[in-house]
Structures are given as structure tokens and as C-alpha cells.
């Protein structure tokens with residue numbers, strides 16, 4: 461029988477929806493019904509906002525790929541992220557976004573995966589050294605472990621220095637509080653309720669993060685001046701070297717800070733979410749772990765790939781990672797705005813409405829997936845059996861798609877190969893995580909696993 465990992469209970473009584481909407485402050489998943497996984501278009505009537513759920517792949521492509529300028533990111537997304545990310549590309553639109561994205565693309569090309577790979581390896585080695593100090597088979601919070609290693613990796617990729625110890629702890633805690641407060645702020649904003657000090661509190665948390673990252677940027681901003689330094693392999697060097705082909709300008713200190721804050725957030729929060737679920741799922745599937753270990757040892761004697769090519773050759777693992785991203789897409793929905801009146805599947809959609817393209821629903825939609833809630837990684841080994849419609853989009857689609865998809869797949873392969881080379885992962889008996897939707901898809905009480913040293 462197939463393994464069905466946790467999913468939130470669907471709302472049964474739609475009359476409770478209003479109550480559930482208040483629960484939005486806790487998790488956006490609490491407002492989904494059984495029908496949400498069957499319908500092609502959903503309409504949620506809020507007092508002050510018309511909200512449509514887009515599950516029709518034809519419209520998904522139109523919104524994300526064919527006419528993105530007609531459906532920009534929704535202003536509420538900017539509201540949620542602006543204190544932390546400023547004017548970075550994630551939540552902005554138009555010419556401003558276009559310039560920021562041009563510069564970011566240059567920086568990411570500059571810090572090629574091949575150059576960043578050794579930095580990822582150093583972060584994995586630091587994680588393994590820390591695990592060596594823990595008792596064999598003891599309890600472990602996979603979320604905390606994966607947050608630490610992915611934050612360390614992206615920090616090294618940006619600045620070429622590690623993120624460890626008290627600094628790291630302060631940043632994770634601030635980010636976790638910022639997420640919780642922003643989810644609440646968003647719910648209050650949807651109902652135009654007063655902020656009750658939440659706005660000030662979340663800005664305080666954002667400032668902790670921006671001040672720390674700002675100090676790191678300042679060091680590099682002042683020091684990276686020579687041509688030789690500019691050609692350094694990390695992302696901040698790439699951002700300093702980026703030149704706008706349209707007007708020859710370079711990024712200001714504030715623009716670099718906004719970009720780095722985005723890369724830090726987008727570059728670890730999402731990967732940490734996916735890898736925590738990956739650890740949970742592997743902990744429940746011992747045979748699959750053995751198969752992955754064997755695959756990795758076929759590529760490199762110690763089971764740890766020595767270069768980027770080695771990670772790409774771990775086909776079985778790459779299929780597992782894709783299935784993890786299908787079941788638990790870290791970014792659960794993408795909010796867009798209708799800039800003019802539309803008619804979608806025969807339904808009038810007024811200008812200003814919020815349109816939600818929803819990977820969480822599309823990836824489990826009853827119409828396109830067989831056994832949609834089951835963990836079946838092998839489906840990604842047989843391309844012919846996959847849906848051809850635009851219903852699998854963990855990294856988004858079109859011009860706003862993720863710039864870090866390759867980076868994320870690379871670090872995922874390297875981290876899991878390191879872990880499996882020395883440990884067997886097991887789940888906690890009788891314990892199942894609860895799934896919640898916040899900035900990313902997370903467990904409500906961490907993810908508990910045990911690591912047993914291989915003999």
C-alpha cells in the first residue's frame with residue numbers, strides 16, 4: 461500500500477469558512493475544502509477583497525508565462541515582505557523589478573554553481589562535524605538542522621564566510637518571529653482591522669535581520685573595489701560587478717542590501733522547508749534510503765558527490781526531491797493582481813481582484829495526478845506518466861520563476877548525500893507532523909527524527 465504522509469484535514473462545513481478565515485492568521489491551509497482539490501476556479505468572497513483560486517492550467521500559463529505584465533504580483537505580497545526585503549525583486553513589479561532582476565541574473569551567473577559547490581561542501585562538512593558531537597540515535601529537530609545548514613550555505617555563497625553560532629541563532633529567531641507576525645498582519649489587513657502593534661513588532665524583527673546583513677554588506681561594499689576583488693566567485697561580488705546594460709549604472713548600497721536580504725530569505729527558508737520534509741519522508745521509508753545510499757556510492761566511493769556532475773547523476777535522489785516538492789511545495793501559492801476586468805472560465809473577475817495560482821492545490825489536484833496524496837518518487841523517473849499541463853511548478857513559471865532552482869537542487873543532493881553516507885534516518889514512533897501554510901509550507905511542531913550512525 462502507498463505511503464500517505466500528513467496533509468491538513470480539509471474543511472468539511474463551508475459555513476465555518478468565516479471562522480476558518482480568522483484561522484488564516486494561523487495557517488492559510490485551514491481555509492481549503494475538499495472541493496479545492498477538484499475545482500478549476502474558486503471564488504472566495506471577502507468583505508474587502510475579491511479572491512480567486514486559479515487551478516486551470518490554461519490560465520496558470522496565461523498569468524505566469526504569456527501575460528505576466530497584465531497579472532503582476534499582488535500588492536499584499538509587497539506589504540508582507542517589504543519590511544524585510546525593501547525594493548528587492550521578489551515582491552516588486554514593472555521597470556523597477558526588471559532592473560533588479562537583470563542585475564540579479566548577472567550576479568547568479570557570475571557565482572556559477574561550479575564555483576559555489578566547494579562552499580556548499582564546506583557547510584555540509586560543518587553540519588556533519590556538529591552531528592558527530594550528538595549522541596547516536598537521539599532526537600533531532602530536522603527543521604532546525606536544515607535551517608542551519610541551508611542558511612550557512614547561502615551565507616557562504618553570498619559572502620564567502622560561514623554563518624554560525626550566536627549570530628545564526630539570532631537571525632533564525634528573528635525570521636521565525638517575523639513570519640508568524642506577518643501571517644497575522646496579513647490576516648488583519650485582509651479584514652482592514654487595526655494592527656494592534658503587530659506592524660511595529662514585525663518591523664523590529666525585520667530590522668534585526670537587515671542590520672546584521674547590512675553590516676556584512678558594508679564590509680564588502682567598501683572593500684571590493686579592485687578589478688581582482690570584483691571577479692571573486694561569490695554572489696556579493698557578482699552584485700557589485702553587475703552593470704545595467706540599459707544605462708551603464710551599478711547597484712547602490714541599498715539595492716545590494718535589498719538583494720542580499722532576498723537571497724538570504726528565499727535561498728534558505730524554501731530549501732529548509734523542502735529538506736525538512738525530505739528528512740521526514742525518508743525517515744518513514746528505510747528501503748528508499750538504502751537505494752539512495754547505493755546510488756550515491758555508485759557515483760563516488762564515499763557516497764558524497766565530488767562535483768556538480770555527480771549530484772546531477774543521482775537520478776533516484778533527484779526524483780525523490782521532485783516528489784517532495786510536489787507534496788510539500790515550499791511556496792504554496794503565488795498571489796497576482798488583475799490589472800483590468802477579466803472573464804475567467806466564464807466568471808467575471810473585476811479589476812483589482814487577487815488571483816492565487818496555487819501549487820499546493822495543483823500538485824495534489826485529483827484531475828491530473830494518480831494517488832495525489834501518496835509519496836511515490838518513482839513517478840518522476842517515468843516522464844511519460846507525468847501530466848503535460850502546467851500543474852507542477854514548485855519553482856514558479858515564466859519571467860518571475862525562481863533564480864535559485866539549480867542552486868536548490870544542488871544543495872539538496874549534497875546535504876542528503878552527506879547525511880545518508882554516515883546515518884540512517886528514522887522517524888519518531890507514533891509521531892506525525894502537522895502541516896501549516898505560512899510564508900513557506902512548514903510543520904506546526906518541528907520535524908522530529910533520529911539519526912543512527914551506520915556501522
Ligand code: HEM
Pocket residue numbers: 549550551561614722723726727728730731734789790791793794795853854855856857859860861862863864865867868
Ligand atoms: C527548494 C527551494 C526553492 C523553492 C521551492 C523556490 C521557489 C520559488 C518560487 C515559487 C518563486 C516564484 C514565486 C512567484 O512566482 O510568485 C521563487 C522566486 C525566487 N527565488 Fe526561489 N525557491 C527555492 C530556492 C531558492 C534559492 C536557493 C534562491 C537563491 C539562492 C532563490 C531565489 C529566488 C529569488 C531571488 C526569487 C525572485 C525572482 C523574481 O521575482 O524575479 N530561491 N522561488
